[in-house]
Amino acid sequence: MRQSQLFAKTLKTPPKDELSKNAALLEQAGFIHKNISGVYSYLPLGFRVLKNIMQIIREEMESLGAQEVLLNALQDPELWKKTKRWEDKDLDVWFRTELKTGTQIGLASTHEEPLTDMMSHHINSYKDLPTYVYQFQTKFRNELRAKSGLMRVREFIMKDLYSFSRTEEELEAFYEQCAIAYMRIFDRVGLGDKTYRTFASGGAFSTFSDEFQTVSDAGEDTIYIDEDKNIAINKEVFTDETLQTLGLHKKTLKEKRAIEVGNIFKLGTKFSEALGLTFTDEEGKHKPVIMGSYGIGPGRVMGVIAELYHDEKGLAWPEAVAPFQAHLMCLSSKREAVQARADALYEKLQSFGIGVLYDDRQSATVGEKFKDADLIGIPYRLVLSEKTKDKIECKARTEKEARLIDEEELIGLFKK
Amino acid sequence: MRQSQLFAKTLKTPPKDELSKNAALLEQAGFIHKNISGVYSYLPLGFRVLKNIMQIIREEMESLGAQEVLLNALQDPELWKKTKRWEDKDLDVWFRTELKTGTQIGLASTHEEPLTDMMSHHINSYKDLPTYVYQFQTKFRNELRAKSGLMRVREFIMKDLYSFSRTEEELEAFYEQCAIAYMRIFDRVGLGDKTYRTFASGGAFSTFSDEFQTVSDAGEDTIYIDEDKNIAINKEVFTDETLQTLGLHKKTLKEKRAIEVGNIFKLGTKFSEALGLTFTDEEGKHKPVIMGSYGIGPGRVMGVIAELYHDEKGLAWPEAVAPFQAHLMCLSSKREAVQARADALYEKLQSFGIGVLYDDRQSATVGEKFKDADLIGIPYRLVLSEKTKDKIECKARTEKEARLIDEEELIGLFKK
Numbered sequence: 001m002r003q004s005q006l007f008a009k010t011l012k013t014p015p016k017d018e019l020s021k022n023a024a025l026l027e028q029a030g031f032i033h034k035n036i037s038g039v040y041s042y043l044p045l046g047f048r049v050l051k052n053i054m055q056i057i058r059e060e061m062e063s064l065g066a067q068e069v070l071l072n073a074l075q076d077p078e079l080w081k082k083t084k085r086w087e088d089k090d091l092d093v094w095f096r097t098e099l100k101t102g103t104q105i106g107l108a109s110t111h112e113e114p115l116t117d118m119m120s121h122h123i124n125s126y127k128d129l130p131t132y133v134y135q136f137q138t139k140f141r142n143e144l145r146a147k148s149g150l151m152r153v154r155e156f157i158m159k160d161l162y163s164f165s166r167t168e169e170e171l172e173a174f175y176e177q178c179a180i181a182y183m184r185i186f187d188r189v190g191l192g193d194k195t196y197r198t199f200a201s202g203g204a205f206s207t208f209s210d211e212f213q214t215v216s217d218a219g220e221d222t223i224y225i226d227e228d229k230n231i232a233i234n235k236e237v238f239t240d241e242t243l244q245t246l247g248l249h250k251k252t253l254k255e256k257r258a259i260e261v262g263n264i265f266k267l268g269t270k271f272s273e274a275l276g277l278t279f280t281d282e283e284g285k286h287k288p289v290i291m292g293s294y295g296i297g298p299g300r301v302m303g304v305i306a307e308l309y310h311d312e313k314g315l316a317w318p319e320a321v322a323p324f325q326a327h328l329m330c331l332s333s334k335r336e337a338v339q340a341r342a343d344a345l346y347e348k349l350q351s352f353g354i355g356v357l358y359d360d361r362q363s364a365t366v367g368e369k370f371k372d373a374d375l376i377g378i379p380y381r382l383v384l385s386e387k388t389k390d391k392i393e394c395k396a397r398t399e400k401e402a403r404l405i406d407e408e409e410l411i412g413l414f415k416k
Numbered sequence: 417m418r419q420s421q422l423f424a425k426t427l428k429t430p431p432k433d434e435l436s437k438n439a440a441l442l443e444q445a446g447f448i449h450k451n452i453s454g455v456y457s458y459l460p461l462g463f464r465v466l467k468n469i470m471q472i473i474r475e476e477m478e479s480l481g482a483q484e485v486l487l488n489a490l491q492d493p494e495l496w497k498k499t500k501r502w503e504d505k506d507l508d509v510w511f512r513t514e515l516k517t518g519t520q521i522g523l524a525s526t527h528e529e530p531l532t533d534m535m536s537h538h539i540n541s542y543k544d545l546p547t548y549v550y551q552f553q554t555k556f557r558n559e560l561r562a563k564s565g566l567m568r569v570r571e572f573i574m575k576d577l578y579s580f581s582r583t584e585e586e587l588e589a590f591y592e593q594c595a596i597a598y599m600r601i602f603d604r605v606g607l608g609d610k611t612y613r614t615f616a617s618g619g620a621f622s623t624f625s626d627e628f629q630t631v632s633d634a635g636e637d638t639i640y641i642d643e644d645k646n647i648a649i650n651k652e653v654f655t656d657e658t659l660q661t662l663g664l665h666k667k668t669l670k671e672k673r674a675i676e677v678g679n680i681f682k683l684g685t686k687f688s689e690a691l692g693l694t695f696t697d698e699e700g701k702h703k704p705v706i707m708g709s710y711g712i713g714p715g716r717v718m719g720v721i722a723e724l725y726h727d728e729k730g731l732a733w734p735e736a737v738a739p740f741q742a743h744l745m746c747l748s749s750k751r752e753a754v755q756a757r758a759d760a761l762y763e764k765l766q767s768f769g770i771g772v773l774y775d776d777r778q779s780a781t782v783g784e785k786f787k788d789a790d791l792i793g794i795p796y797r798l799v800l801s802e803k804t805k806d807k808i809e810c811k812a813r814t815e816k817e818a819r820l821i822d823e824e825e826l827i828g829l830f831k832k
Contacts, residue, residue, distance in 0.1 A: 007483060007547040007580075009538050035488045036521070041534060042486040050486070067423060070458040070466070072451045073489075074571050097523070099570075100560045105452070107513070107523075117459060118449050127779065131423040138489060140556055144516045154515075155490050164423075298492050322797060347520050350729040363543065 001044075001324075003359040006030075008043035010372050021218060022306040023149025023336035029315055029375045031323075037155035045376065046302070050157070050322035053298040056188045057159050060181045064174075066132035066161055071114055073138060075106045079113040083274045093141040107140035112293060115162055123164060123289060126281045130170050134161035136298070139141020148218060150303030151259060161294040166279065171226060171266060171290045175347050178294050182212055184264050189301060190318030194308065196232035199246060205268030207245075207261040208237065208412055213258035218307045221260060224253035232258070237316065260306050267291040315377030316397045322355075325414055327378035329369050331385040342384045345392070345407070354414045372396075380413065417460075419741070419788075422446075424459035426788050437634060438722040439565025445731055445791045447739075454562020454570035461792065462718070464739035466573070467623040469714040470552055472736065473575050476597045480590075482548035482577055485792045487530055489554060495529040499690040501595055523556035528687045528709060531578055535571040536693040539580060539705060545695055546586050550577035552714070564634060566719030567675060577710040582695065587682060587706045594710050598628055604696075605735030608708050610724065611677060612648035614639050615662060617717070621684030624653065629674035634723045637676055638667035648674070675720050680831045683707040729794030732813045741830055743794035745775040745785050747801040758800045761808070761823070770830045789813075796829065 008030035018024040018034070026032045031046030042050055061068070080086040086106070088094065095107040108114070115133065123129065129413055139158045146154055161178070167170040179197060186195040191214050198213040213223050213232060222235040226248055233248060243250065269288040272278065277289045302321075309316045319325065326349060330342035346358045359369050370382070373381045374397070383393040393412055395402035405413075424446035432607070434440040434450070442448045447462030457464055477484070498503040504510065511523040524530070531549065539545065555574045562570055564819055577594070581587040595613060602611040607630050614629040629648055631637050631729070638651040649664060659666065685704040688694065693705045718737075725732045735741065742765060746758035762774045773794055775785050789797045790813070799809040810824055811818035821829075 005481065005483075007535070007538050007544065007549065030538075033537065035534075036490065037529055039488045039490050041488055041530070044483040044485060047484055047486050067417075067421075067460040068463055069460060070463050072455045072457055072571055074455050075453065076452045082533070097511045100558050114451055114457070118451075119423070122423050122446075122448065128423065131421070133423060140490070142516050155488055158641070175575075211681045238498075252425045346487065 001357055003357055004361045006044060006331035006357075008033075008045065010375050018149065020147070020149035020303075021310070022151070022303040022326070025306050025310055025315055026150070026303070029377070031315075032150070033197050038143060038152070040150065040153065040299075042299075045323040049302050049305075049317065049321050050298055052321040052323075053189055053301050054157075054159070057296060057298060058136075058187055059141075060143050060160060060185050061134045061159070062190075064132060064161075064177060064181055066134045066393070067124065069133055069135050071108070071111050071118075071135055071137055073108050073140065075108050077104055077106060078310075079117050079275065080106070083113055083271060085113070093143060093254075095140050095142045108137075109139050109141045110158075110293075110295075111135070111137070111160055112162070112267065112271045112291075113275065115233050116275045116291070119164060119289070120275060120277040123277060123279055126166055126279055129289065130163065130165045130174065132161060132163050132174070142145055148220065148303075150299050150306075151218070151220070153299070156297050159296045159298060162279075163291045164294040165292070166281065166287075168268075168290060171268075171292055175266060175292055177262060178292075179189060179210060182264065182294070182296070185296065186212060186214070186261060189321050190305060190309065191261065191301070196223065196225055196230065196258070198232040198258070199237055199242070200232050200234040200263070201237050203265065203267070203270075205270060206266040209263060209265045210261035211260050214304050214308070215256045216257050216304060216307050219257040221258050223257060223258045224255055226252055227254065228252070230404045232256075259303055259307070261301055262294075262296040264294045266388060267293055300316055312378070314375030317377050317379060319379045320353075322377075322379050324355040324357040324378050326354060326356045326382050327359065327373045327376065327382045328356050328382045329373070329384070331366050331369070331383060335386055338386060340382055345382070345384065348407070349411070349414075352411055352412070352414070382410070417773055418476040418726065419445060420655065420777045422460060422773075424449075424461065426791050436517055436563070436565035436567070436719075438567070439727070441722050441726055442566070442719070445793070447731075448566070454559060454568070456566065456569065456715075459714075461739040461808070464719050465721075465737050466714055468737040468739075469605055469717050470573075470575070473601055473712060473714060474552075476601050476604075477550045477575070477577060480548060480577075480593060480597055481828050482550045485551050485552055487524070487527050487534075487550055487551055489524050489556065491524050491530065493520055493522060494689065495533050496522070499529055499687055509559060511556050511558045524553075525555050525557045525619050526574075526709075526711075527551070527553070527576055528578070528683065528707075529691065531693045532687040532693050532707070535705070536691060539693060539695055539706050541713055542582055542695055545705065546579065546581045546590065548577060548579050548590070550575060550710075564636065564719075566715050566722075567634070567636070569715070572713050572715045575714060576710045579708040580693075581706045581708070581711070582697065582703075584684075584706060587684075589676065591682060591708055593681060594680055594708075595626060598680065598710070598712070601603055601712065602628060602630070602677060602717075605737050606721060606725065607677065608716070612639065612646065613652055614643055614648040614650050614674070615658070616650040616679070617652050617820060619681065619683075619686075621686060622682040625681045629679035630677050630720050630724070631672045631674050631810055632720060633673050634720075635673040635675035637674050638671060639674045640664075640671055642668055643670065645666065648672075652789070656660050675716070675723070677717055678709045678710075678712040681708060683709055726793070729787075730791030733793050733795060735795045738793075738795050740773040741772040742770060742772045742796045742798050743775065743789045743792065744772050744798045745789070745800070747782050747785070747799060751802055754802060756802055761800065764823070765827070765830075768827055768830070770827070798826070 332338040748754040
């Protein structure tokens with residue numbers, strides 16, 4: 001896209017009211033806009049990153065054999081009363097509202113109840129199981145205090161996956177498969193090295209749940225990492241008893257601040273029993289379906305990437321999620337020949353399927369263009385000028401030195 | 417996808433509580449699930465159709481040069497007070513709720529206010545204009561009575577596009593471009609023949625707005641069509657004066673029931689003045705930006721397609737939006753050779769990028785498979801059995817007769 005057309009502008013300085021690094025950077029670079037505390041809009045560059053993250057997650061969900069659906073935000077309290085999650089004392093993030101008829105309804109912060117109810121219309125027999133259902137859907141959470149930029153917000157898209165199994169073994173097998181898919185997602189978006197599968201508190205059904213925690217000083221959680229085993233344990237379950245159960249030793253654990261980027265739960269029969277989701281087994285017996293739930297917030301993932309991938313000049317996106325792959329600019333608007341070469345290169349790169357932000361702004365100075373490129377953080381900056389002659393000056397955002405390369409080499413860069 | 421894996425099942429009979437044909441058919445065929453009155457979930461087949469419609473709309477928005485964003489549902493009343501749309505007497509579909517802090521907020525039914533406010537942070541000069549911004553986002557409308565299935569619901573995804581121009585001429589030019597793009601969208605999804613650009617009531621800024629109305633007995637609106645001119649006029653502005661203004665004559669107009677599938681509005685400076693969205697022109701003068709807004713609800717479009725494309729046996733999707741292109745089934749599960757051929761054909765069609773629903777269910781009878789195929793309405797039904805030998809029995813959903821064709825001819829069918 002031509003940058004002269006991009007409506008969202010960068011800011012000269014970070015916004016003053018953002019305490020968190022991720023939101024300050026993303027707002028300054030023109031990726032997001034703050035509407036009210038804990039509520040953000042995604043501008044074109046930000047939405048492109050969000051879509052890239054969602055696409056990676058979607059691919060991994062599809063490879064698990066999960067089926068995509070789209071559920072409703074507006075919730076019938078009756079379903080939630082059956083599972084005892086309607087009252088504030090049981091679930092304290094409800095936004096409540098009412099229909100014109102006076103009927104009270106709520107805005108979903110998660111979807112176990114409506115999905116379990118819906119599945120009870122489709123699952124009857126053991127032959128219908130196991131099955132896996134996911135969605136990307138907007139959740140609403142009435143957080144007392146929104147904070148940490150994109151980390152703790154009141155409205156956000158969540159990828160929530162639910163599993164429906166016949167036996168605990170079947171749940172267990174899928175749960176482990178999903179944990180592996182989650183690590184693959186975090187690897188692919190660039191968080192793999194710093195993300196640990198982390199034991200956290202369980203629930204009625206299992207001793208532990210698993211969180212995926214990314215090490216960052218911006219995190220709200222404290223975790224203890226065993227680097228050899230490549231796992232961690234959340235402070236909330238950090239007791240001698242737990243350590244013994246897990247075969248971990250205090251001496252080998254490192255305390256770190258971390259951000260939860262995903263979590264997976266064994267739900268067992270809590271929801272299926274309350275909401276009547278049963279199946280008939282091979283012997284004709286009625287049994288409750290055994291469930292699991294698995295969440296990732298793509299917006300939070302974007303925030304965490306911003307926290308980890310930046311320097312004093314701005315953002316530096318990993319290639320897999322970057323809004324564009326190349327940031328092209330022509331520094332010689334007076335010379336038509338150079339301009340024509342830049343236009344041609346812009347078209348050519350796009351014809352190879354390479355996403356290009358083309359800084360064709362006539363009014364911006366060289367300094368402004370370079371500053372914006374560093375702030376926006378596209379992986380490769382490409383400069384054409386009289387000095388570069390028939391070559392292209394290419395600089396990776398994460399490297400200090402630029403080098404002159406020819407077109408063929410340039411295109412090779414993106415074919416990895 | 418293998419139908420044995422598809423969790424959503426068809427129903428033997430239509431649901432009893434659905435008065436509208438579209439919802440009854442879509443529920444019976446396993447495309448949607450009703451949660452509460454006016455609130456539906458999309459099951460895998462329904463979500464595929466919705467995504468296809470959204471993709472067609474997105475392509476047309478991109479070709480208009482519009483930039484995709486994602487705005488917030490939770491709304492700060494202060495913005496809406498400035499435009500006098502916070503009170504029920506001015507906008508009567510608000511869902512209101514409040515933050516834990518006690519601050520009242522609302523759920524957006526449209527997005528002029530937050531977007532205009534956001535754009536005021538990015539638009540300064542005439543050089544920043546014109547610009548076009550769109551999103552696919554969930555709207556909430558507290559309708560007194562939800563009705564007509566997917567036509568009038570309380571929660572739905574809407575594609576809303578907004579234009580920001582310097583002059584009335586610039587707005588006018590884009591408005592006409594957008595009207596053409598809208599007709600292209602309705603053509604592509606299969607509604608072109610029955611959809612008319614329709615004069616409807618305007619607002620403060622313009623005498624008329626334009627609706628896109630699809631002729632259907634299920635519609636809530638009455639329109640008068642001039643078939644020669646290929647335009648229509650909504651009953652709400654059907655006066656002698658209007659007819660004269662538009663050069664239309666009562667004699668040549670046909671009265672029809674119709675469903676509004678899209679609408680476009682010239683907003684003028686109503687929102688930009690109230691919310692301070694101004695620009696500096698070439699002469700240094702501050703002027704309010706001139707706006708337009710342009711909406712299509714992909715879910716409603718899906719409902720209208722269901723209304724128009726069905727027969728007594730079920731749905732019959734146009735190819736461009738169908739959940740899959742081919743519905744393959746093997747009617748000879750006892751013969752391994754036939755089964756192997758069906759498996760191979762399933763893989764082969766997919767390798768050509770053809771979407772296939774493969775009815776591999778062991779427990780379903782031939783009659784059940786045929787009945788489901790007619791109900792679900794995928795454009796081509798492909799049958800392999802001992803009788804078909806090395807050929808494939810291919811039947812278009814809209815034709816009565818099946819014919820035997822070979823693989824090459826089959827693949828040719830989908831290459832159009």
